[in-house]
Amino acid sequence: MKSKTLTLKSKVSIVLLALSIFTVVSCKKESEKSANAADIVAKGEIKAELTSPPFVPKPIGNRDAAKLKVELEIVEKEGEMVNGVKYMYWTFGGTVPGSFIRTRVGDEVEFTLKNHPDNKLPHNIDLHAVTGPGGGAASSLVAPGHEVTFSFKTLNPGLYVYHCATAPVGMHIANGMYGLILVEPEGGLPPVDKEYYVMQGDFYTEGNYGEAGNQPFSMGKAIKEQPDYVVFNGSVGGLVNDNALKAKVGETVRLFVGNGGPNLVSSFHVIGEIFDKVYVEGGSLINNNIQTTLIPAGGAAIVDFKVEVPGTLVLVDHSIFRAFNKGALGMLNVEGEKNLKIYSGKKQEGIYLPEGGTIQNMPKVAKSNAPVVAKTASQSIADGKVIYGRTCFACHQNEGQGIPNVFPPLAKSDYLNKDVNKAIDVVIKGLSGEVTVNGKKYNSVMPSQNLTDQEVADVLSYIYSNWNNNKTVVTPAMVKSRR
Amino acid sequence: MVQIKSGNYVPLYGSADKIPVNVTVFSLDKYPVTNQQFLKFLKENPSYRRSKIKGIFAAKSYLSHWKSDLDYGDLNPNAPATNVSWFAAKKYCECQGKRLPTMDEWEYVAMADAKIKDARAKKAYNQYILNWYETPNTYKKTVGSTFKNYWGVYDMHGLVWEWVSDYNSIFLTGESRKDKGNDTNLFCGSGSLNASDLMDYAAFMRYGFRGSLKANFTTKNLGFRCAK
Numbered sequence: 001m002k003s004k005t006l007t008l009k010s011k012v013s014i015v016l017l018a019l020s021i022f023t024v025v026s027c028k029k030e031s032e033k034s035a036n037a038a039d040i041v042a043k044g045e046i047k048a049e050l051t052s053p054p055f056v057p058k059p060i061g062n063r064d065a066a067k068l069k070v071e072l073e074i075v076e077k078e079g080e081m082v083n084g085v086k087y088m089y090w091t092f093g094g095t096v097p098g099s100f101i102r103t104r105v106g107d108e109v110e111f112t113l114k115n116h117p118d119n120k121l122p123h124n125i126d127l128h129a130v131t132g133p134g135g136g137a138a139s140s141l142v143a144p145g146h147e148v149t150f151s152f153k154t155l156n157p158g159l160y161v162y163h164c165a166t167a168p169v170g171m172h173i174a175n176g177m178y179g180l181i182l183v184e185p186e187g188g189l190p191p192v193d194k195e196y197y198v199m200q201g202d203f204y205t206e207g208n209y210g211e212a213g214n215q216p217f218s219m220g221k222a223i224k225e226q227p228d229y230v231v232f233n234g235s236v237g238g239l240v241n242d243n244a245l246k247a248k249v250g251e252t253v254r255l256f257v258g259n260g261g262p263n264l265v266s267s268f269h270v271i272g273e274i275f276d277k278v279y280v281e282g283g284s285l286i287n288n289n290i291q292t293t294l295i296p297a298g299g300a301a302i303v304d305f306k307v308e309v310p311g312t313l314v315l316v317d318h319s320i321f322r323a324f325n326k327g328a329l330g331m332l333n334v335e336g337e338k339n340l341k342i343y344s345g346k347k348q349e350g351i352y353l354p355e356g357g358t359i360q361n362m363p364k365v366a367k368s369n370a371p372v373v374a375k376t377a378s379q380s381i382a383d384g385k386v387i388y389g390r391t392c393f394a395c396h397q398n399e400g401q402g403i404p405n406v407f408p409p410l411a412k413s414d415y416l417n418k419d420v421n422k423a424i425d426v427v428i429k430g431l432s433g434e435v436t437v438n439g440k441k442y443n444s445v446m447p448s449q450n451l452t453d454q455e456v457a458d459v460l461s462y463i464y465s466n467w468n469n470n471k472t473v474v475t476p477a478m479v480k481s482r483r
Numbered sequence: 484m485v486q487i488k489s490g491n492y493v494p495l496y497g498s499a500d501k502i503p504v505n506v507t508v509f510s511l512d513k514y515p516v517t518n519q520q521f522l523k524f525l526k527e528n529p530s531y532r533r534s535k536i537k538g539i540f541a542a543k544s545y546l547s548h549w550k551s552d553l554d555y556g557d558l559n560p561n562a563p564a565t566n567v568s569w570f571a572a573k574k575y576c577e578c579q580g581k582r583l584p585t586m587d588e589w590e591y592v593a594m595a596d597a598k599i600k601d602a603r604a605k606k607a608y609n610q611y612i613l614n615w616y617e618t619p620n621t622y623k624k625t626v627g628s629t630f631k632n633y634w635g636v637y638d639m640h641g642l643v644w645e646w647v648s649d650y651n652s653i654f655l656t657g658e659s660r661k662d663k664g665n666d667t668n669l670f671c672g673s674g675s676l677n678a679s680d681l682m683d684y685a686a687f688m689r690y691g692f693r694g695s696l697k698a699n700f701t702t703k704n705l706g707f708r709c710a711k
Binding site: 120141171219 | 691
């Protein structure tokens with residue numbers, strides 16, 4: 001009896017003691033965090049693993065702070081913004097966004113920046129994770145064919161943007177020179193099943209969205225903050241179809257989301273998911289159950305969520321015209337068993353036309369009066385493929401298969417093959433109301449397309465030459481006669 | 484060479500109050516120095532060959548795209564000589580009884596398009612320069628393949644960057660956005676505050692490029708021409 005009382009007493013006092021220690025420790029942590037991080041001793045030397053988006057290096061976990069050697073190469077290279085639109089990107093590590101860098105608090109990062117000899121321009125790097133002049137930019141200006149090294153200690157845990165800061169700064173950022181560096185806290189971030197790297201950026205070109213050919217950067221549009229493209233991971237298709245992110249039902253997913261800007265802030269949202277956890281602005285504050293999180297230009301956020309049902313989750317900037325008209329769309333494909341309790345799937349099906357039953361018109365933009373060049377049929381078909389990719393693909397799909405019950409197929413289509421004039425009319429004038437294609441009824445709306453005679457001829461020739469259609473060659477003259 | 488008449492111009496940097504700089508009469512090479520011409524110089528000046536040049540005069544990348552000391556391999560004989568350090572460029576010009584142009588001289592000539600002395604406000608002229616910046620490997624092109632400008636000088640834009648004698652007289656520090664500090668009046672670390680035309684970003688890049696150089700540096704896209 002006596003001994004029991006004693007035990008109870010001592011237990012209580014131990015608990016009290018533990019509580020008081022906890023309180024003291026946590027207070028200390030808050031107030032002296034930075035000072036402590038500066039005192040952390042870096043043990044040993046590690047070569048940093050750098051990854052291209054959408055992948056991230058292995059988690060840091062419990063490793064000690066170390067001297068971390070990072071080597072990043074700057075490459076100026078041509079890429080494709082969207083089908084047929086070429087853009088000269090300036091990159092950190094050959095990709096937009098640049099390679100992902102993963103560190104922990106207290107690391108001594110020895111950073112080597114290499115400017116490829118074929119490059120035209122000098123560059124540098126400003127890492128928001130750096131405490132020091134210019135975030136490193138003051139020490140890292142590097143001419144083509146040269147390299148510089150500087151080092152810094154990571155003092156604050158968080159997810160940080162890095163970018164080029166050479167004059168004109170805005171232009172270097174607008175050409176894709178940004179990426180993310182993660183500084184994990186002591187002991188690392190809580191483990192998850194899948195981690196991905198997604199970064200938004202806005203692009204400014206001389207031609208409007210989709211205007212084919214080499215598109216130079218437009219300083220005028222950049223200053224007016226009127227981008228032609230707003231994209232994830234560097235291009236319009238950067239995270240869709242074959243490039244989509246992947247996860248399985250039941251897995252926890254973490255997205256490291258950055259916004260390179262240069263101008264726009266992002267209303268980051270994943271259609272069909274609620275973020276269980278958001279590390280607000282990439283820092284230590286955790287918010288729960290979030291639909292859309294704001295990511296400033298030059299800022300970041302970490303979002304964690306569990307995927308419960310299969311399907312395609314769509315990543316968007318919920319400033320929504322950017323998503324559907326400027327490219328800010330990505331996909332996360334979730335595979336696995338259905339869970340009808342959480343999501344029933346389709347119970348009933350009908351046609352609902354949110355835009356109403358009348359023909360919708362795309363805004364008419366004055367087309368450049370490019371002279372019609374005499375194209376060979378094969379040139380026309382090749383050009384048509386590009387136009388198809390940016391104009392028709394979303395509804396009629398990449399193999400012309402359409403979407404069952406909603407958008408009719410173009411592949412082996414009796415409607416199309418029967419009457420070429422009718423097909424031209426559909427493209428230039430639009431179509432609404434019931435049609436029968438290959439024995440199935442469709443009742444939806446196709447808006448009239450704002451394309452030149454040449455473009456209509458190209459895209460129809462492409463469609464006719466593919467997917468078991470009858471190889472009709474459509475000419476601009478044929479289109480003109482139907483206007 | 485072509486004679487350039489004297490005149491005034493407002494440079495992008497170093498003149499925040501927009502006081503024009505006077506450029507006095509001088510002569511400038513019509514074309515950048517070519518591989519063939521530089522080879523002749525190397526034959527006559529063995530100490531400037533790739534294997535002989537002193538480390539303080541040229542970094543390891545000096546002529547590194549040549550096959551050997553006196554063989555430029557597959558390079559176009561009439562393309563600009565590049566991967567040449569400031570010291571070697573300066574010596575080359577001295578051996579011809581010439582000198583490197585100053586930055587003001589170079590910029591003064593480079594602001595002309597085919598028709599007028601100062602085309603900097605013309606959109607097409609700026610776009611031409613910017614397109615060049617975005618085109619890789621232009622150092623392989625033959626000299627004279629771009630436009631002949633107002634003064635009768637070719638290739639100021641379109642082939643290679645060019646050394647000037649005082650390339651380091653204006654410092655863009657690595658940190659080009661500094662907006663405080665005593666050095667902003669003297670130098671252009673301020674990036675934009677001290678510039679006379681914020682829209683002339685082609686020029687920004689040229690000044691940025693010069694700011695990243697040291698006299699022993701060489702790069703594949705950097706050549707030179709001489710003045711007198």
